[in-house]
Amino acid sequence: MNSLIVNKLMLSFLTIFFCFSLVVIYLPILVMIIFSFNSGKYQTLPFREPTFEWYISLIADNSFINSFFTSLMMASLASIFATILGFLAAYAFSKAKVPAHALLFGIVVCPLVIPMILIGIGMRLQIVSIGIEPALWLVLLGQTLYVLPLAVINLKNRIDKIPKSMEEASISLGSTRIKSIVLILAPICAPSIFATILLTFTFSFDEFVIAYFLTNFEITLPIRIWTSLVTGFEPKINAVGTAVFMFSLTLGLIAQFILLFKQTEIHKNRAQ
């Protein structure tokens, strides 16, 4: 099949282009990781002695540790909320007759196609005009809204592929609707649900604008990093960057693996 579409010359061009792109994509991250182990206050090469100094000072810095735990809590709760709400909504969109289907689906997934900063500003102006103080629980709800479209789309894709007959069979054998969802539908979707939690967690963990607009004092990790980047350089930023990169990358990759490979598996099963 290859030779039908791509001749030798094109193949070598495409291969070189792909490799070059990989270098461009990974170079700065590699540089950051190297610098995080570099002693010396200034970010210049050549490399000096290797050190763990920045990682140690990071652990000692309460503001980073606290903001990390705030982010961890926000992202865990937001991802679980969004996945639950998303699962229920996806079920309704997939299996029930929803009036004004297109409109309601549009409303639910709309936050995906609107610049984040507009949603953040909208919420901030809203809470100011009705006189609510910025607080962490608002960030939680805001971030749940932000990752909800991802959850709905992911889970709807999965639920669409489950034939209605499964549920109908259990109901005609005397199960209730709720019971058949919890005992049949949810276990079938378990890999997708797990992937969705991971995916929404990663997005919420890195989310900046909503957290920046909706809270004043209890800051999240992205805000702490941002503050340090715009107010003056601290060498431990490289260490934070490396840690956050590794953390998000691991979670994101697991989620993506499940989604991509499950998808190919489903296609395979269908073909058989």
Added chain:
Amino acid sequence: MGNSSNTINPWPFLLPALLLCILFFLIPTVNMVVLSLTTENGYGLDNFKLFFNTPHLTQALYRSIILAISATTIGSLVAWPLAYFIVFCVNKKWRPLFLLAILAPFWTSFTIRAFSWQLVLSDNGVMAWFFELITGISVTLGILYTMNASIFGLALFCSMLTTFTLYGALVSIDIKLIEAASNLGAKPLSIFKDIIFPLGLPGWMAGIFLSFIVCVGDYAVPTLLGGGLKPVLAQIMLSILKGTYDLSQAATIAIILAMTVILCGLPLIVYGLLRRNRLSV
């Protein structure tokens, strides 16, 4: 049997999600529109007139649009060879792995990615050091904190995003179609022109649209790579809310940004609708 499926009441399942969207998205949006139309003496378009009569705001709008268009264009062009390589030159089994190699940095913080480019592009960064190592000449790059650096940073993001959406379109092309064309004597170039390109188009367009949205609203790359001297609209919004706190001005800017997205996205949406109609006919 068929009857029982119609008896599912969608509302208990739908309501929680819908309520969240209404409270945190629809109502704030309406509120924002109202705020932008509120003036000292009642309602009117004064805020918008003021916006377009303030040179540093219109310049920021202009910069936002140029930045988004440039980055989206570059990203969309880079996406073709990347997606093409992954789909047509890589063994089927390994495709997801190659896609992941391109997408992996995508899952990490925007801010940290932008920051990591500072280390490479700055005047005493890795690129300048490398250049000096090879040529022996010490140069001042002058790339960091310019519009070009912003465009570069966002173009990278756009190319990843568009590669992802284009991959989805290309990977679902039926191989038999290509084989048939080839059996009938089509050359690789005409296979690309008549089969692969038209079928990849929806995925490509989706990538372009999403890229543009992200670029127009981004503050991190313009701040960290573009610097603060020539701000884009998103940077100005950020500084208003943390600084002067002029709410109706912030709302006005937000509405103008939203209009920009809608106006620039309109041709793509119309194209998508026309295409769908043509296909169904």
